[in-house]
Amino acid sequence: xxxxxxxxxxxxxxxxxxxxxxxxxxxxxxxxxxxxxxxxxxxxxxxxxxxxxxxxxxxxxxxxxxxxxxxxxxxxxxxxxxxxxxxxxxxxxxxxxxxxxxxxxxxxxxxxxxxxxxxxxxxxxxxxxxxxxxxxxxxxxxxxxxxxxxxxxxxxxxxxxxxxxxxxxxxxxxxxxxxxxxxxxxxxxxxxxxxxxxxxxxxxxxxxxxxxxxxxxxxxxxxxxxxxxxxxxxxxxxxxxxxxxxxxxxxxxxxxxxxxxxxxxxxxxxxxxxxxxxxxxxxxxxxxxxxxxxxxxxxxxxxxxxxxxxxxxxxxxxxxxxxxxxxxxxxxxxxxxxxxxxxxxxxxxxxxxxxxxxxxxxxxxxxxxxxxxxxxxxxxxxxxxxxxxxxxxxxxxxxxxxxxxxxxxxxxxxxxxxxxxxxxxxxxxxxxxxxxxxxxxxxxxxxxxxxxxxxxxxxxxxxxxxxxxxxxxxxxxxxxxxxxxxxxxxxxxxxxxxxxxxxxxxxxxxxxxxxxxxxxxxxxxxxxxxxxxxxxxxxxxxxxxxxxxxxxxxxxxxxxxxxxxxxxxxxxxxxxxxxxxxxxxxxxxxxxxxxxxxxxxxxxxxxxxxxxxxxxxxxxxxxxxxxxxxxxxxxxxxxxxxxxxxxxxxxxxxxxxxxxxxxxxxxxxxxxxxxxxxxxxxxxxxxxxxxxxxxxxxxxxxxxxxxxxxxxxxxxxxxxxxxxxxxxxxxxxxxxxxxxxxxxxxxxxxxxxxxxxxxxxxxxxxxxxxxxxxxxxxxxxxxxxxxxxxxxxxxxxxxxxxxxxx
Amino acid sequence: xxxxxxxxxxxxxxxxxxxxxxxxxxxxxxxxxxxxxxxxxxxxxxxxxxxxxxxxxxxxxxxxxxxx
Numbered sequence: 012x013x014x015x016x017x018x019x020x021x022x023x024x025x026x027x028x029x030x031x032x033x034x035x036x037x038x039x040x041x042x043x044x045x046x047x048x049x050x051x052x053x054x055x056x057x058x059x060x061x062x063x064x065x066x067x068x069x070x071x072x073x074x075x076x077x078x079x080x081x082x083x084x085x086x087x088x089x090x091x092x093x094x095x096x097x098x099x100x101x102x103x104x105x106x107x108x109x110x111x112x113x114x115x116x117x118x119x120x121x122x123x124x125x126x127x128x129x130x131x132x133x134x135x136x137x138x139x140x141x142x143x144x145x146x147x148x149x150x151x152x153x154x155x156x157x158x159x160x161x162x163x164x165x166x167x168x169x170x171x172x173x174x175x176x177x178x179x180x181x182x183x184x185x186x187x188x189x190x191x192x193x194x195x196x197x198x199x200x201x202x203x204x205x206x207x208x209x210x211x212x213x214x215x216x217x218x219x220x221x222x223x224x225x226x227x228x229x230x231x232x233x234x235x236x237x238x239x240x241x242x243x244x245x246x247x248x249x250x251x252x253x254x255x256x257x258x259x260x261x262x263x264x265x266x267x268x269x270x271x272x273x274x275x276x277x278x279x280x281x282x283x284x285x286x287x288x289x290x291x292x293x294x295x296x297x298x299x300x301x302x303x304x305x306x307x308x309x310x311x312x313x314x315x316x317x318x319x320x321x322x323x324x325x326x327x328x329x330x331x332x333x334x335x336x337x338x339x340x341x342x343x344x345x346x347x348x349x350x351x352x353x354x355x356x357x358x359x360x361x362x363x364x365x366x367x368x369x370x371x372x373x374x375x376x377x378x379x380x381x382x383x384x385x386x387x388x389x390x391x392x393x394x395x396x397x398x399x400x401x402x403x404x405x406x407x408x409x410x411x412x413x414x415x416x417x418x419x420x421x422x423x424x425x426x427x428x429x430x431x432x433x434x435x436x437x438x439x440x441x442x443x444x445x446x447x448x449x450x451x452x453x454x455x456x457x458x459x460x461x462x463x464x465x466x467x468x469x470x471x472x473x474x475x476x477x478x479x480x481x482x483x484x485x486x487x488x489x490x491x492x493x494x495x496x497x498x499x500x501x502x503x504x505x506x507x508x509x510x511x512x513x514x515x516x517x518x519x520x521x522x523x524x525x526x527x528x529x530x531x532x533x534x535x536x537x538x539x540x541x542x543x544x545x546x547x548x549x550x551x552x553x554x555x556x557x558x559x560x561x562x563x564x565x566x567x568x569x570x571x572x573x574x575x576x577x578x579x580x581x582x583x584x585x586x587x588x589x590x591x592x593x594x595x596x597x598x599x600x601x602x603x604x605x606x607x608x609x610x611x612x613x614x615x616x617x618x619x620x621x622x623x624x625x626x627x628x629x630x631x632x633x634x635x636x637x638x639x640x641x642x643x644x645x646x647x648x649x650x651x652x653x654x655x656x657x658x659x660x661x662x663x664x665x666x667x668x669x670x671x672x673x674x675x676x677x678x679x680x681x682x683x684x685x686x687x688x689x690x691x692x693x694x695x696x697x698x699x700x701x702x703x704x705x706x707x708x709x710x711x712x713x714x715x716x717x718x719x720x721x722x723x724x725x726x727x728x729x730x731x732x733x734x735x736x737x738x739x740x741x742x743x744x745x746x747x748x749x750x751x752x753x754x755x756x757x758x759x760x761x762x763x764x765x766x767x768x769x770x771x772x773x774x775x776x777x778x779x780x781x782x783x784x785x786x787x788x789x790x791x792x793x794x795x796x797x798x799x800x801x802x803x804x805x806x807x808x809x810x811x812x813x814x815x816x817x
Numbered sequence: 818x819x820x821x822x823x824x825x826x827x828x829x830x831x832x833x834x835x836x837x838x839x840x841x842x843x844x845x846x847x848x849x850x851x852x853x854x855x856x857x858x859x860x861x862x863x864x865x866x867x868x869x870x871x872x873x874x875x876x877x878x879x880x881x882x883x884x885x
Contacts, residue, residue: 117856124857140853187843194839198832206825222818229825 027067028055028077050077054166058122061129066122077167084160084170086326086339093156096172104134106148107156109170111163114143122166126159133159144173171325189303196241196296200289203233207289230288231279237292238272241299263446264298264482267291267473274470284467290474297483297800304486305506322374322393322414322712327358330402343408351401353554357394360412361403362387367580368398369555373523374712375413375663375689381556383581393712397556398580417689417716421737424693424720438481438768446476446779453783461785468785475778480771480799485764487807492760495813500744501753508739511723512706512757515655517699519717521709522662522672522685525727526747527638529710531556533564534639537614538624538632545588546595546624546632548573553584557622560636583622594625601625618671637668645676647747654754656706661695663687663713692717708750710734725750756813763810767803774799 024033027044028051046052054077058066086092097107123145126136132154137146160170206226249265271287278284328350329338335350340358351357369381374393381397390403392412450469457465489506496503523529548571550558575587583596594604598612601623611633615621619635648658659682662669669685693716699705707721718724719737726738728745742749778795
């Protein structure tokens with residue numbers, strides 16, 4: 012869809028609303044405020060009119076042009092819609108969660124939450140930025156939800172109903188439960204530790220026996236809730252693993268917790284021997300923290316229904332007789348006739364009944380060039396009508412459309428994906444077995460040598476070797492890395508991606524919008540330079556992407572007013588400029604209207620879209636259009652290859668275009684594949700997966716199934732929502748340089764993790780030796796256990812895995 | 818030092834109160850979104866906006882359909 016974006020050519024002025032450079036075509040010398048587009052102008056007017064101009068007071072504003080959908084949102088007031096999504100609140104109010112596009116800054120929060128001051132009847136608006144959800148409460152007797160949605164739309168925040176409410180609610184409840192467990196375990200651990208400190212201090216000095224007994228009983232009383240409430244997680248998990256006959260990291264943890272607690276309780280009652288309560292409770296707390304970090308980072312599988320909802324319009328213009336009415340897409344049946352106006356997204360799959368236009372199919376195919384479409388030809392939901400109005404006969408609607416099927420495949424692919432086995436988990440298996448064998452040996456052999464202390468030595472071994480630091484090693488380092496990466500514009504979902512990216516494998520890149528800028532631009536011009544301003548005179552009267560590319564490329568040309576202009580759809584433009592007839596358009600169109608044979612078109616390479624210019628029947632110039640390659644693509648690919656990655660191109664664009672791009676980037680032709688449908692892309696990724704890990708980089712819906720299936724899926728800036736939902740990593744800054752930063756950061760993160768694991772294993776080996784020889788007493792155990800965790804925490808915190816990109 | 822027999826239980830009661838407060842805050846959703854409230858505080862409301870009617874229905878701002 013990027014091809015519909017008019018790229019600013021000259022930074023003459025900054026847009027008064029979004030701060031982006033204003034294209035010269037939009038520059039108006041008559042006013043103080045300049046705007047980059049109509050949407051920004053409207054938003055600016057609205058904000059000033061309602062007296063919220065304080066919005067412009069701060070630096071932190073959205074740096075994206077406003078693109079209102081201009082929809083009526085009539086379906087929001089439909090009773091069926093409100094039954095599905097809205098809730099009844101107190102005092103006759105209604106409440107709904109709306110998903111807003113484009114909210115990400117402090118000013119967005121401020122502006123959206125001012126809605127009640129502007130729309131009478133809107134009671135409150137609360138924004139949740141990380142989830143892009145706004146909770147709107149309104150009074151149905153004073154306003155309609157559609158009016159609120161239209162207002163948000165004008166400001167550049169198109170709204171849609173949030174469907175994932177239930178799953179979201181469950182996840183949130185689980186998060187809260189976990190947080191409470193951590194809070195309880197933490198509070199208990201700190202208090203048990205304080206008491207333990209008093210006991211250790213008393214060890215050296217003289218402490219009256221009554222106080223010692225008192226403190227031991229306090230520790231016991233504090234440990235009981237820690238074991239039965241937050242600690243229960245480990246017992247249930249270990250029990251589940253044992254029943255499934257698997258050895259899990261939770262098995263020795265549960266054993267250590269249980270044995271330590273019981274031995275401590277027995278010793279407290281008997282008033283002799285060590286108590287292990289401080290170790291046991293701290294262990295519960297630290298392990299829960301590690302687990303929480305890991306759980307929070309886990310990615311949720313994409314929901315195909317939710318995505319379909321986001322990519323297709325909610326309403327369609329149904330034609331009955333000569334009446335046109337806006338109806339919800341859910342209500343469309345096959346054979347209904349639907350009107351799709353210029354700029355609209357096609358709502359269903361169908362056959363064109365009447366009208367001719369150009370469609371942007373990039374959402375489905377990744378093809379950057381607009382495709383001409385006419386009667387009896389098939390159109391698909393999710394594609395964008397760039398030209399003029401079409402009437403289509405519906406063949407498939409909703410989940411049975413081609414787009415719906417692709418998204419279902421994406422969902423299925425993500426479920427099929429094998430989970431990443433973390434280095435720490437792999438080690439934990441060996442580690443667990445070793446500790447169990449050693450503990451058993453200590454007890455059985457020790458019984459013969461030193462019967463009184465054998466059991467205590469075995470328990471000390473279990474506690475001191477508890478994989479606490481090991482369990483913290485991975486999640487902590489990953490959490491720190493993910494946080495640092497987010498600051499430099501690399502958003503990582505789940506640490507799995509870092510684990511996979513740290514070792515080189517196969518890297519597949521989509522072409523359109525990933526390696527290239529995803530827009531049509533004038534790349535070659537041969538012929539009469541004097542005709543430029545004349546060509547531009549005609550092109551200013553068209554909204555075809557080619558016309559926009561001409562305007563962008565020649566923004567500095569002086570303006571000429573044509574005497575006559577006519578646009579022939581699917582051909583080009585005819586007109587009279589400076590008293591001479593001018594024809595601009597496709598070679599077939601122009602040659603049919605020119606006297607001399609085609610010489611100039613032959614000078615253009617295959618992969619460019621040709622446009623000829625004829626003046627007074629003579630061909631004077633030829634222009635070639637294509638999608639420009641990002642300037643940082645070639646160095647980024649070189650760097651990745653140097654790090655051992657095998658780079659390939661996997662694109663839906665025409666093979667000749669892909670081959671030309673591969674050649675320009677130095678990718679061997681054998682590893683560049685063009686003309687691949689979304690299904691074929693998925694197939695290529697599955698085939699590569701049999702040989703090793705695959706990273707897929709892309710931006711469109713056509714890449715989404717492949718991205719969801721790959722070992723690591725990476726979405727780039729400007730990508731479609733489906734692609735972002737499937738991706739593990741999202742590069743928020745443009746270009747491919749962040750990809751290199753990502754790979755480098757992943758390598759560094761894994762180094763930190765390996766160091767963490769080595770340190771925690773070192774501590775454990777030392778502790779095991781001390782425990783088995785009976786050298787360990789509660790004091791040493793109490794110092795060693797938190798010390799290893801503390802070392803791991805410090806190392807993770809100080810790691811420089813992701814530094815701000817140069 | 819017999820005061821310890823009183824002070825330790827008192828301290829534990831205080832811990833229990835703090836935990837109840839923490840549980841209440843968590844269940845109330847105060848830890849669900851740690852990002853937005855920080856952004857919300859960045860701007861203060863100085864000027865009260867004027868009243869303005871809601872935008873009319875079918876207020877179209879989209880690109881005009883081309884004529885050809």
